[in-house]
Every structure is written in structure tokens, then in C-alpha cells.
Amino acid sequence: MIIQPSGLPSFRPLPIASQNVSRQCRLLILLLHILSLSPALLGIIYNIKAAYDVPNRDAGGPLVLGNTQTDYWVANLWCVLAGYWSWTLSTSMIRRWLYHYEIINAIFRLITLMALNWSISAYLQNLQDPITIWMSASGVLLVGTLLKLTLASNPKYSRKADAESDLRLHSKSTIVRVLVLPLFFVTCCTLWATIYEIGKVEYRSSELMEGVQLDTTIQTKQLVLVMSSWTEQGRQRRQAMRETTLQWLPNDSYRFVLGKPPSASAQMKYGQLIVQESSENHDMLIVPSSDIEQDKSHKVLEALRWASSVDYEYLIKTEDDMFVRWDLLTSELIALGPKAEYWRGLAYRNMPPSDDSKLAMNTDYGMPILPAYTSGSLYVISHDVADWITRAKTVVRYIARDDQNLAVWLFGHTIKPIHDPRIQENEVCEDDLLAMRVGGGDRLQTMYGLAKQGRSQCSGGPAIRSCSVCYPCHKRSDDWRSYNLECDPVKGITLHNQPLVTKIADQTVKDQLEKSRLGENDAxxxxxxxxxxxxxxxxxxxxxxxxxxxxxxxxxxxxxxxxxxxxxxxxxxxxxxxxxxxxxxxxxxxxxxxxxxxxxxxxxxxxxxxxxxxxxxxxxxxxxxxxxxxxxxxxxxxxxxxxxxxxxxxxxxxxxxxxxxxxxxxxxxxxxxxxxxxxxxxxxxxxxxxxxxxxxxxxxxxxxxxxxxxxxxxxxxxxxxxxxxxxxxxxxxxxxxxxxxxxxxxxxxxxxxxxxPRHVLYPASYLEIYKYLLPNPKAEAELKSLESWNIHLFGKMTNSLDIQPGSIIDVLFKRFDLGRHHPNGSWQIMGPSQHLYHTGTWLDAPPGRFQGLDTIYIRGDLTEARLEIEIAYGELQVGTQPWKDRTTHSQQEINKLLNQLTYSPSSELVTKGGRDLLVVRVVSGNKVQEAKIEVIIPAPQRLI
Missing domain, CATH: 3.90.550.20 (Spore Coat Polysaccharide Biosynthesis Protein SpsA; Chain A)
Structure with missing residues (x-):
């Protein structure tokens, strides 16, 4: 009979009973066997806990090059593989040792194998990367399994030499089933996860911050992103801001934004300092972007993507060398309340692309003029604006200057920046500035101290006499207009002369004026x-x-x-x-x-x-x-x-x-x-x-x-x-x-x-107007024929000329006179003897209104009077109300009523035409005057 070689199935039952092993020894062997899985199980538990702890670990800003959640999940795959190989190896060795040795020797060897497994696993924990730890552990187990299979297939160590070919065939099958296939699966998963992480979420802060919000109880709901850098100067500026202006902000409302180390030397020089700074202050954010100046736009975009998971109303982006009155800015935004499509800063418009090679834009950007943009020194955008940028499905284009790039990202949206000249890019000084660039920490300390004391920001320290852009330059040392700049108080800054570039036409022709608040901005x-x-x-x-x-x-x-x-x-x-x-x-x-x-x-x-x-x-x-x-x-x-x-x-x-x-x-x-x-x-x-x-x-x-x-x-x-x-x-x-x-x-x-048209307001030019002051036998007829609202005398041409009797102007003044020089109590009703009811052009009064030369009014000094009006056939209204006789108390009041009269003919007069009679009667004391006006209604024209 040929004895079949025993294979190494992964979870085949232990043949302990066939070896006459006592019950007590069986339990001990089973316990030792289970211990072979313990390192892998503990590793899985640790990695799961560490993966879920990543957001909490990095809540104050991720540490430099820390392990991501993806790292821990991939490490768990290697943990499972290591546990599987540890189990199959220990299973195979137990069967072999029980077959070849006494029970005591087999148990001793099993204990030695477990101790070795635990020792190697513990040693490998000194490595920092979880994937490396469990890849190394799996490698050790792989080598052990290959050695065991090699010895098992060697006839020198086998009791059945005639089974050599079967053993080799079985060994090959075991290598494929136990080693190659699991290793191939785990390696493919690791490769996929690594490619995904590098290409899509390479240590992205938004992933680290998932589920961790800033303090949403902050009343302002304003998120501040301060762009900083991997330099000693950047570290000093951050600390200076923490000690001064950032005292005006809640701790959880701002983040210093850094990119990845710009070089290996920067990583070695500043890496540990930044780790320590982040641990102490919990206000740093490292995004998956280069930290060099030319990639600043990418860094800003990644910071905006991180901010998409944060609950805020306004996002404020600034630099680490800016003095900012956060107390004033945040209070203004609180008073403003939530607002959509909000973008505010020091605005530029009709600006050509920069010629600086370091800041040049992509060559495939074909516009000769940049869209309106705001200075990157400080700008404010609402949450929806940031979402437009981060959720855009179009190709992202980068310009080195992040402020101009923001405008490119928003190009196509109707939003326009709100110009705020209180934000300045240079070291200047005005008492009402919200933000300005400062030269160093000492200047920042000085200005912060002055602001806290309620003193002028421009007092103390060196006097700054330069004129701030868009500010008046009275008694200043220079004028920003001399740098070919012009500033619209609403639209912002542009170049005064752009001979080679056509400006983009602005279709906005009306400004939204600020509402009056008496006692605050108005008196x-x-x-x-x-x-x-x-x-x-x-x-x-x-x-x-x-x-x-x-x-x-x-x-x-x-x-x-x-x-x-x-x-x-x-x-x-x-x-x-x-x-x-x-x-x-x-x-x-x-x-x-x-x-x-x-x-x-x-x-x-x-x-x-x-x-x-x-x-x-x-x-x-x-x-x-x-x-x-x-x-x-x-x-x-x-x-x-x-x-x-x-x-x-x-x-x-x-x-x-x-x-x-x-x-x-x-x-x-x-x-x-x-x-x-x-x-x-x-x-x-x-x-x-x-x-x-x-x-x-x-x-x-x-x-x-x-x-x-x-x-x-x-x-x-x-x-x-x-x-x-x-x-x-x-x-x-x-x-x-x-x-x-x-x-x-x-x-x-x-x-x-x-x-x-010219004749409506200027019926005579400035060269001909003198004729209106000269005697004219046809003056009254010419005055009636004028289709004008006004006659302009062009004072420079006529002030020295007398208005001669019988002139057009003389006739006009005699027809219209409020009687300023009339004695008290002397008054009379003025109006036409006839009024033609007709529909005129758009230049004329509506039908039934007594206006123009047909105006009815009181000339002279009249106080309390009774106004009575009668109409034979038609109807009268004052405004929209039917006419009722009433008492007035001034010349203005009675003239206002007469001016608002509207006559409507009866239906019969409208159909056939005819004449109506309007009687205006004024009773003042013992004096009664009346004016009779014949209203002529033309018969409608009939088509023949």
C-alpha cells in the first residue's frame, strides 16, 4: 500500500487524537495554536482604532506626513495575510512535530515558535508606517513557510522516499494556493490604494478632518485661512499674529495654511519644529500642495476644499504678514448677516496679465484682460462662492497669483467683487484701515497696542506719509495716480492708460447706494x-x-x-x-x-x-x-x-x-x-x-x-x-x-x-436765444406753437440783455406769474378761455389735464378760500378721486388742487364731439371770482 503524503490545507482539523495525545495536552496545543493569530489580531484592532482616531489626532491641524486612514486600512489587509500565514505555518509544524517527536518535545518546539513569532512582531512595531510593519511581518512568515515547504519536499527529510514526486507536486500546489494567490490579492489592493491616494487624496486634510467641525457655537461663523510657509520667517510671523491680532478671534475660527515641505532640507530643518508648533497651538493646516510661491494658487484651492466640510458663513483669506482689525471686520460681517454671492476685497478691474515670468499665466489662457479680482492680501467670500470653486467640474487652471486665479475660477458667474479700499497691499497707514501689510513683528505689536488703546493706528512708530491707493492724497508725499492708476470708489482700481489693451465694457450703469441710518452713517x-x-x-x-x-x-x-x-x-x-x-x-x-x-x-x-x-x-x-x-x-x-x-x-x-x-x-x-x-x-x-x-x-x-x-x-x-x-x-x-x-x-x-430731442428743452441754441428777448409781433403765436417743455436762456449769453416788451419771454412772464409783488388780498384766477380735449404726443399732458399754457392757477396772495368747480356734462377728478368742493388755506394748496384736475367727457361727447363748460369759482371772504373754460371735444374722425 502506498502511503499518501499529508498535505497542508489551511484549516484542516488537527490530527491530535490519532497521535494518542491526552485531553490536557490537546487543550494546551490548541491554546498555543490560537496564540499564533494573536499578533495579527492585535494589529487589526490597533489599526482600526488608529484609522478612526485620525480626525481627532489632527483636529488642530495635521502633523507632518502623518499616516492616513487609507494607510491603516491597507495595513489591515497585510495583518490578515500575516495572520493567515502564521496560522497555516503553525498548523503544518504542529502536525509535523507530533508525527516525528514525543509530545513533550513537540510542545516545547511549539512554544519556541510562538515566542519567536511574538518577538519578531514586537520588534517590527518600532517601524512608524503600519503598512511597513505588517508587510515585514508577512515577509518573515513567507520566508518561514517557504523553508518549511522546501524541507518537507526534500526526500532526505521524508520517511517515504518513494513518494518524492507526489510531495513535490503537492508542494507546488500549496505554494500557489497558500502563498501566491493571497499575496497577489493583497499586493494588488495595496497598489490600487496607493495609486488612489497619490492621485486623488494624497494626505488630504479634508479627509483627515472628516467628521470634525470647527466650533459651530462661534457666533461669527467666519473661517479665517492665513497663508504661511515652511520658513523661519513664516514661523515668526505666525507667532507674532497669535500674540497680537488673532487675540480678536476665537481659537477655532482660523487656520494657518502650509503646503508640503518645499524640499528635503526644509523637511529636515523645520519638520520637527512644525510638528511641535502644531501640537502646541492646534491651528495649523497642511494641504497636499507645494509650498513654493509659484504654486500658491494650488495651495489656496486645497485649503478651500478642506473648508468645504466646515460650517461657516464667510471665509476670509489673508497672509501672515498682514495687520488685520479682526474686531472690526467680524463685527461688520455679523451686522451684515448671511449673504449669498458675496465677494469683497481691494478690487482690480481691466488689468492685463502680469509680465513677470515668475507669475506668468498658462499660455492657453487667451484673454488679454483679467476678470475683476481682489487683492490676495485679504478677501472675504461667502460659503456658496467657495463651493462654486471647489465643486467645479471644468478643468482647473492655475495662475501663480492666487488672487487673480480666484477671478479666473469664478469667471462665468455673475458675481462681482465689492471694492473695499480699507484693505491695502503695502505698508501704508490710514485711520480707518481694516488690513494692511506690515514690515515686521515690532510694527504689528505697535499697531495692535494702539488699536487696543483706542488710539489712531497711524500714531507711534515711523511716520508713513505715502498715499494709500484709492485714498485722498491731500498733504501726502506722493500720489498713487502718478503710477498710472485710477480708482473708482465702487468698482475699484484700474490702469489709467492701457494703449495696447481694450477694456472690458462694464454694463453696470447704476450703483446700489448704501441705505441711510440716521444717527449712524447719516445726519x-x-x-x-x-x-x-x-x-x-x-x-x-x-x-x-x-x-x-x-x-x-x-x-x-x-x-x-x-x-x-x-x-x-x-x-x-x-x-x-x-x-x-x-x-x-x-x-x-x-x-x-x-x-x-x-x-x-x-x-x-x-x-x-x-x-x-x-x-x-x-x-x-x-x-x-x-x-x-x-x-x-x-x-x-x-x-x-x-x-x-x-x-x-x-x-x-x-x-x-x-x-x-x-x-x-x-x-x-x-x-x-x-x-x-x-x-x-x-x-x-x-x-x-x-x-x-x-x-x-x-x-x-x-x-x-x-x-x-x-x-x-x-x-x-x-x-x-x-x-x-x-x-x-x-x-x-x-x-x-x-x-x-x-x-x-x-x-x-x-x-x-x-x-x-433738441427742441424739447432747448428750442433755440445759445447763438439764437437772444431773439426770444426781442420784440416779436408773432410772439404769442410762436409761444403756443412751441413743442417744448422748457426755454433755456443760456445766462452767459443773455444776462446782460433786457427782456423787451412784446418778446416771447415777456409774453411767457405775463401769462405765468404767481403775483409775488401783488399787494395782500389781491388775487385772481388765471386760465385759458378754451381748452382742447385731445390726445397729443408723448411730449404733451394726458387728455383732460389742464397743463402747459392751459394751466389753471391762482395769481396773488390768497390764504383761506373755498374752491368750487362745476362741469356741465363731463366728470372731474383730483388724482384718482371724484371732485368735491373744498376749503384751502394757502396759494400752494389751491394751486395743487387745480393742477391735479382731470376732465373726462361724457360718452355722448366722446361719440359725437361737442363742447362742455367748466366753471372754476373761488370764494375768499367777501370776494368771489370765477373762470369759465370752454372745453372742446373734437368729433372722432370717420374713415371714408
């Missing part, structure tokens, strides 16, 4: 009427606001100027006139105020304009601060008027009119925003006029809602100490606004910016 100029930022009429009744300016001596205020004001109230009795003046007293218009009309004198001078913050930005602030420098120039007060009207329309809205603009009728549409137009006869003006016909835009009469960007940009461009030309009369008026509109006409008109 009354005229109590309950006009504040430093707005007026009580600016939002809903902006069309009632009229702005006029007077900078001459009161003695030059002539009859034609009084009439200009009266014509406003005749056609719009509810109008509120603000007289901006540096010469007129507050009671100059008391006669009109006593009659119920609203007019307020607003005194302007350098002190008031500065105290009221009536400037747009650094350029206009500089110009006002240099008031004394310009005051004696010939055109200063003309220019001051040009400046003031831009500010008033931008901040308050309403109608600006020169004091020689005479109204014939009120604009029929209260929501229409407009500017007039005229033709220049000077050939050289063609370089800036709107078209080849020399059409230009005078500023003598304009009406707009508040917030139009053109007024701010015009003022900052024209009225800047750096660019202002005090000897150019027209540079800050028609030329400035026409040039601007010429460049931005399409987006302006798309936003309802209306350019009226």
Missing part, C-alpha cells in the same frame, strides 16, 4: 427733509425734487430768476426746491414759504461739503480739501456748480435746473429720466460730440433717479486734484458728460437713460 442737514445721504423724497417722490444753485451776490438775483422758480411751482405746485448757495440767507424766499411753497436754502462751503461727506471718492475729496488752491481761479464757482449738480443727482435724485431755465409745461411722465440735447456750431467740438452733426448734452436741465454711475465716474475723473484743469471752462460740463455718454451710450439707454 440731518435740514431736519426731517434732507440728510447727508438722502432726502424724504428721494425714493417715492423723487420727481418733486428740484435743485438750483446760486453762487453770486444776492443783488444779482433779478426778476427773471424769481420767475424761473415761480414757473416750477405753477406747473408743479408740489415741487420741493433746494437752493444750493453760499450767498443767500435762509429767509431769502420767505414770501413763497408763507404761501405754502417748499423751498430750502442749503449753505455750501468747504467745511460743510467735507462734514456732509459730499464727495464721491478720493479724487473729489482731494479737490475739496484743496478749495483754497482753486478758489481764486476765474471759473471756480462755475465748476463748483458743475460738481454739486453731479453729486446731488447721484445721491438724492430729482431735477437739476439752471436759474435761467424757464418751464412751459411739466414733463407728463413722472418716471421719465432725461437729459436734453443741443447742436454745437464749433467744428472742433466734433471730437467729443455724440455724432457727426455735433449733437452734445448740455447740463442745464436734467432729471434722474439717484444712483446713476455716470455722475460719480464723471466727477471722480474731472474733479481730482491730479487731473483738474481750473482754466478750462467747459471741461467739467457738457464736454465731460457728452464724452462719457458717447462711450457708454448703449448700456445707459438700455437702462432708460433718455436723450430728449
Amino acid at each position: 440731518w442737514i435740514i431736519p426731517n427733509v434732507l440728510s447727508q445721504r438722502t432726502s424724504v423724497y428721494s425714493d417715492n417722490d423723487w420727481d418733486l425734487i428740484y435743485w438750483v444753485c446760486w453762487t453770486s451776490d444776492p443783488s444779482t438775483f433779478t426778476d427773471r430768476h424769481w420767475r424761473a422758480l415761480e414757473l416750477v411751482w405753477i406747473h408743479q405746485p408740489r415741487a420741493v426746491i433746494f437752493m444750493i448757495s453760499n450767498t443767500l440767507s435762509t429767509d431769502f424766499f420767505k414770501d413763497y414759504i408763507s404761501r405754502g411753497y417748499k423751498i430750502h436754502v442749503v449753505h455750501i462751503d468747504k467745511e460743510n461739503l467735507l462734514n456732509w461727506h459730499w464727495y464721491f471718492g478720493p479724487g473729489t475729496l482731494d479737490w475739496l480739501q484743496n478749495w483754497e488752491r482753486w478758489e481764486n481761479e476765474s471759473f471756480f464757482y462755475w465748476h463748483l456748480t458743475d460738481y454739486v449738480r453731479l453729486y446731488l443727482l447721484y445721491s438724492y435724485g430729482g431735477t437739476y435746473m439752471d436759474m435761467d431755465a424757464l418751464w412751459l409745461r411739466a414733463p407728463p411722465d413722472p418716471n421719465l429720466e432725461f437729459i436734453g440735447s443741443d447742436y454745437s456750431s464749433v467744428w472742433s467740438d466734433r471730437e467729443w460730440t455724440l455724432n457727426d452733426k455735433n449733437l452734445y448734452l448740455p447740463q442745464g436741465l436734467m432729471r434722474f433717479k439717484r444712483g446713476w454711475t455716470l455722475f460719480r465716474e464723471m466727477a471722480e475723473s474731472s474733479f481730482s486734484s491730479y487731473a483738474y484743469d481750473p482754466k478750462c471752462f467747459n471741461c467739467h460740463g457738457p464736454k465731460a458728460i457728452t464724452s462719457y455718454v458717447r462711450e457708454h451710450r448703449a448700456p445707459l439707454e438700455a437702462a432708460n437713460f433718455t436723450i430728449l
Whole structure:
């Protein structure tokens, strides 16, 4: 009989009973056999615990090159393999020893094998990498198993020499089944996990921080990422910030961000220091990116990816050499509350790519102009903006400058950065700065101490006289405009001259003005009427606001100027006139105020304009601060008027009119925003006029809602100490606004910016207006034929000319006169004898309104009176209400009612046409007057 060789199946039952082994020995052998699995089982338990402990271990910032969760899970695979090989090896040896030796010798050898297994496993634990530990343990067991199989298949050590071929065949089968297949499986898993980790999550901090949130009880919910580096300077800066400005922040609300060691020497030199620093402060974050300056964008992106698992409202990115008023910034963000699509910082726009080779962008980036971006010294973005960047499925492009790269990542989104000039990139100083770069820790300590004491940030230490970008440069040593920069107070910084690059057109033509908060950012100029930022009429009744300016001596205020004001109230009795003046007293218009009309004198001078913050930005602030420098120039007060009207329309809205603009009728549409137009006869003006016909835009009469960007940009461009030309009369008026509109006409008109035809506001040019002051036998007919809202007298051309009897202007003044010089109690009803009810053009009043030359009003001083109106056939309304007789208490009140009358003909008159009779009766004391107006309703035209 041929004895079959015994194989080595993995879990075959021990043949102890066949060897006549006692029960006690069986238990001992079984216990020793199970102990062969103990090192591997303990390793599995340790690795599982260590894997789940990784987030807690790195909650304050991951240690340098620590083991990831993936490392521990892969190590567990090798633990299982080591346990399997340990079990099969001990099983094989027990069977062999029980077959060849006495039971005592077999047990002794088994104990020796277990001791050796435990000793080697314990020795290998000195290695740091868990994968290395269990790969080494598996290697030792592999060698042991191969030696055993070699000896088992050698006939010299086998009792059955005739079974040599079978043993060899069986050995080969065992190697494949027990060694090769398990080793191949575990090796493949290890290779896959390693490739995945390197390519996708190579020690990614977001993986380490999974499940570990920053303290969500922090009220601010603001996460601060401070970019730092593997240098001694970086370490000193981090410590300086911890000891100063970061005291304003909760410990769990910020992280210093570092990349991987830039070199082996940096790892050896600073590695242990950074480990110690992280352990002590728990505020460091190491991301899977190079730490060199050229890869800073990648480092920022990885930090944003880590932050995606953190609960915050705003993310603030800054540098480790910045002094930041975290107390002010965080309080502002708390007051702001949660906001979507938020991006704020020192903004740049229309900037070409950098020519610096170290900061050059990818060659496949084809745009000649960068999107608007914010300085990397400090910017604030909301959580959704960070998510757009980290979750983008498009190809990620990198520019060395991370601030520009942020704009590239956000390109295509509608979000635009909010410009905040209080963030500066250089070592400058202003008392209201939020952030600025500092030269060293001593300067940081000084500024922090001053801020804690409530003192000026610019006091103490070396005086910094450089002018901060986008700040006024009055009495400063230099001007940032000399570096070819210009700054829009809302849009940000750009280059003044870019001859080789076309700027990207900005379609934004209106600014979202900051809301007024009386007592905080606003104060009354005229109590309950006009504040430093707005007026009580600016939002809903902006069309009632009229702005006029007077900078001459009161003695030059002539009859034609009084009439200009009266014509406003005749056609719009509810109008509120603000007289901006540096010469007129507050009671100059008391006669009109006593009659119920609203007019307020607003005194302007350098002190008031500065105290009221009536400037747009650094350029206009500089110009006002240099008031004394310009005051004696010939055109200063003309220019001051040009400046003031831009500010008033931008901040308050309403109608600006020169004091020689005479109204014939009120604009029929209260929501229409407009500017007039005229033709220049000077050939050289063609370089800036709107078209080849020399059409230009005078500023003598304009009406707009508040917030139009053109007024701010015009003022900052024209009225800047750096660019202002005090000897150019027209540079800050028609030329400035026409040039601007010429460049931005399409987006302006798309936003309802209306350019009226010439005849609407300027029926006669400045070269022909004198004819309106000359006698004209057809004056009354010509006045009626004018399809105009206003006649502009072009004061510079007509101030020295008399208004002669029988002229068009003389007829106009006789038709419209509030009776300022009439004696008390002298009054009369003024109105047309006939009124044609018809539908006119868009320039005319709506049908049934008694406006223009058909205006009905009371001339003279009238206080309490009874207004009674009768109509023969039609109906009358005041506003939207049916007419009812009523008592009035002032000239303004009765004229307001008459101005709001709307006549509607009866259905029969509408069908057939005809005539109606309107009787207006005024009863004041013993005096009764009435006016009879024949209303003509044309018969509808019939098609033949």
C-alpha cells in the first residue's frame, strides 16, 4: 500500500487524537495554536482604532506626513495575510512535530515558535508606517513557510522516499494556493490604494478632518485661512499674529495654511519644529500642495476644499504678514448677516496679465484682460462662492497669483467683487484701515497696542506719509495716480492708460447706494427733509425734487430768476426746491414759504461739503480739501456748480435746473429720466460730440433717479486734484458728460437713460436765444406753437440783455406769474378761455389735464378760500378721486388742487364731439371770482 503524503490545507482539523495525545495536552496545543493569530489580531484592532482616531489626532491641524486612514486600512489587509500565514505555518509544524517527536518535545518546539513569532512582531512595531510593519511581518512568515515547504519536499527529510514526486507536486500546489494567490490579492489592493491616494487624496486634510467641525457655537461663523510657509520667517510671523491680532478671534475660527515641505532640507530643518508648533497651538493646516510661491494658487484651492466640510458663513483669506482689525471686520460681517454671492476685497478691474515670468499665466489662457479680482492680501467670500470653486467640474487652471486665479475660477458667474479700499497691499497707514501689510513683528505689536488703546493706528512708530491707493492724497508725499492708476470708489482700481489693451465694457450703469441710518452713517442737514445721504423724497417722490444753485451776490438775483422758480411751482405746485448757495440767507424766499411753497436754502462751503461727506471718492475729496488752491481761479464757482449738480443727482435724485431755465409745461411722465440735447456750431467740438452733426448734452436741465454711475465716474475723473484743469471752462460740463455718454451710450439707454430731442428743452441754441428777448409781433403765436417743455436762456449769453416788451419771454412772464409783488388780498384766477380735449404726443399732458399754457392757477396772495368747480356734462377728478368742493388755506394748496384736475367727457361727447363748460369759482371772504373754460371735444374722425 502506498502511503499518501499529508498535505497542508489551511484549516484542516488537527490530527491530535490519532497521535494518542491526552485531553490536557490537546487543550494546551490548541491554546498555543490560537496564540499564533494573536499578533495579527492585535494589529487589526490597533489599526482600526488608529484609522478612526485620525480626525481627532489632527483636529488642530495635521502633523507632518502623518499616516492616513487609507494607510491603516491597507495595513489591515497585510495583518490578515500575516495572520493567515502564521496560522497555516503553525498548523503544518504542529502536525509535523507530533508525527516525528514525543509530545513533550513537540510542545516545547511549539512554544519556541510562538515566542519567536511574538518577538519578531514586537520588534517590527518600532517601524512608524503600519503598512511597513505588517508587510515585514508577512515577509518573515513567507520566508518561514517557504523553508518549511522546501524541507518537507526534500526526500532526505521524508520517511517515504518513494513518494518524492507526489510531495513535490503537492508542494507546488500549496505554494500557489497558500502563498501566491493571497499575496497577489493583497499586493494588488495595496497598489490600487496607493495609486488612489497619490492621485486623488494624497494626505488630504479634508479627509483627515472628516467628521470634525470647527466650533459651530462661534457666533461669527467666519473661517479665517492665513497663508504661511515652511520658513523661519513664516514661523515668526505666525507667532507674532497669535500674540497680537488673532487675540480678536476665537481659537477655532482660523487656520494657518502650509503646503508640503518645499524640499528635503526644509523637511529636515523645520519638520520637527512644525510638528511641535502644531501640537502646541492646534491651528495649523497642511494641504497636499507645494509650498513654493509659484504654486500658491494650488495651495489656496486645497485649503478651500478642506473648508468645504466646515460650517461657516464667510471665509476670509489673508497672509501672515498682514495687520488685520479682526474686531472690526467680524463685527461688520455679523451686522451684515448671511449673504449669498458675496465677494469683497481691494478690487482690480481691466488689468492685463502680469509680465513677470515668475507669475506668468498658462499660455492657453487667451484673454488679454483679467476678470475683476481682489487683492490676495485679504478677501472675504461667502460659503456658496467657495463651493462654486471647489465643486467645479471644468478643468482647473492655475495662475501663480492666487488672487487673480480666484477671478479666473469664478469667471462665468455673475458675481462681482465689492471694492473695499480699507484693505491695502503695502505698508501704508490710514485711520480707518481694516488690513494692511506690515514690515515686521515690532510694527504689528505697535499697531495692535494702539488699536487696543483706542488710539489712531497711524500714531507711534515711523511716520508713513505715502498715499494709500484709492485714498485722498491731500498733504501726502506722493500720489498713487502718478503710477498710472485710477480708482473708482465702487468698482475699484484700474490702469489709467492701457494703449495696447481694450477694456472690458462694464454694463453696470447704476450703483446700489448704501441705505441711510440716521444717527449712524447719516445726519440731518435740514431736519426731517434732507440728510447727508438722502432726502424724504428721494425714493417715492423723487420727481418733486428740484435743485438750483446760486453762487453770486444776492443783488444779482433779478426778476427773471424769481420767475424761473415761480414757473416750477405753477406747473408743479408740489415741487420741493433746494437752493444750493453760499450767498443767500435762509429767509431769502420767505414770501413763497408763507404761501405754502417748499423751498430750502442749503449753505455750501468747504467745511460743510467735507462734514456732509459730499464727495464721491478720493479724487473729489482731494479737490475739496484743496478749495483754497482753486478758489481764486476765474471759473471756480462755475465748476463748483458743475460738481454739486453731479453729486446731488447721484445721491438724492430729482431735477437739476439752471436759474435761467424757464418751464412751459411739466414733463407728463413722472418716471421719465432725461437729459436734453443741443447742436454745437464749433467744428472742433466734433471730437467729443455724440455724432457727426455735433449733437452734445448740455447740463442745464436734467432729471434722474439717484444712483446713476455716470455722475460719480464723471466727477471722480474731472474733479481730482491730479487731473483738474481750473482754466478750462467747459471741461467739467457738457464736454465731460457728452464724452462719457458717447462711450457708454448703449448700456445707459438700455437702462432708460433718455436723450430728449433738441427742441424739447432747448428750442433755440445759445447763438439764437437772444431773439426770444426781442420784440416779436408773432410772439404769442410762436409761444403756443412751441413743442417744448422748457426755454433755456443760456445766462452767459443773455444776462446782460433786457427782456423787451412784446418778446416771447415777456409774453411767457405775463401769462405765468404767481403775483409775488401783488399787494395782500389781491388775487385772481388765471386760465385759458378754451381748452382742447385731445390726445397729443408723448411730449404733451394726458387728455383732460389742464397743463402747459392751459394751466389753471391762482395769481396773488390768497390764504383761506373755498374752491368750487362745476362741469356741465363731463366728470372731474383730483388724482384718482371724484371732485368735491373744498376749503384751502394757502396759494400752494389751491394751486395743487387745480393742477391735479382731470376732465373726462361724457360718452355722448366722446361719440359725437361737442363742447362742455367748466366753471372754476373761488370764494375768499367777501370776494368771489370765477373762470369759465370752454372745453372742446373734437368729433372722432370717420374713415371714408
